[in-house]
Amino acid sequence: MGWEIYTHDIADCPCGQGKIAREHHSPDNPWSSSHESVEISCTICEKSWQVSYGGSELVERASRNASREAEKAYEKSMNSISDYLNSILSEYPLPSFKTQKEEFAYLTQAGLYDGKIGQYRYARRDAEMADIAVVRIDSLIVPKLIGKVGNADSYNALLLQSQAAKKNAADKALAVKTIKIPSK
Numbered sequence: 001m002g003w004e005i006y007t008h009d010i011a012d013c014p015c016g017q018g019k020i021a022r023e024h025h026s027p028d029n030p031w032s033s034s035h036e037s038v039e040i041s042c043t044i045c046e047k048s049w050q051v052s053y054g055g056s057e058l059v060e061r062a063s064r065n066a067s068r069e070a071e072k073a074y075e076k077s078m079n080s081i082s083d084y085l086n087s088i089l090s091e092y093p094l095p096s097f098k099t100q101k102e103e104f105a106y107l108t109q110a111g112l113y114d115g116k117i118g119q120y121r122y123a124r125r126d127a128e129m130a131d132i133a134v135v136r137i138d139s140l141i142v143p144k145l146i147g148k149v150g151n152a153d154s155y156n157a158l159l160l161q162s163q164a165a166k167k168n169a170a171d172k173a174l175a176v177k178t179i180k181i182p183s184k
């Protein structure tokens with residue numbers, strides 16, 4: 001079995017020296033179905049542009065990569081905040097309770113645990129309450145945690161850094177250059 005490929009040009013490439021072409025792949029057997037793909041036939045443009053998944057647009061590689069990097073930097077800044085919060089959580093005096101059910105209720109309310117009671121009891125078999133607690137950026141306990149055992153300046157610096165990284169990621173996402181590919 002084989003494929004018949006029929007190509008036709010649908011647009012000029014971005015630099016104007018080549019073409020964007022649509023390839024129709026038709027099978028010579030009844031059990032495969034035909035499909036289409038879009039190709040950049042220009043040695044210059046194929047280096048700096050890529051056909052998007054689905055073939056509806058060309059995406060410029062450099063601005064797309066810059067956007068991915070900015071997104072990664074933002075994730076990293078969020079991780080730095082969680083790391084900081086969890087590093088100070090170990091110094092925070094958690095209250096003690098008579099039952100695991102009360103511990104669970106306290107941790108859940110403080111935003112330090114988001115599993116089910118059964119999971120908590122299971123985890124508690126070989127760990128202390130403090131070892132199970134994990135603080136998230138949006139946990140209710142965060143202001144108290146910073147107030148009691150944290151350093152407000154360090155925490156605010158991390159927040160500012162993350163806000164800037166978020167803004168940069170949004171800007172870079174908007175700056176990704178694309179060109180719509182004609183559908184025919």
Ligand SMILES: [Zn+2]
Nearest residue numbers: 013015042045
């Ligand atoms: Zn070109």
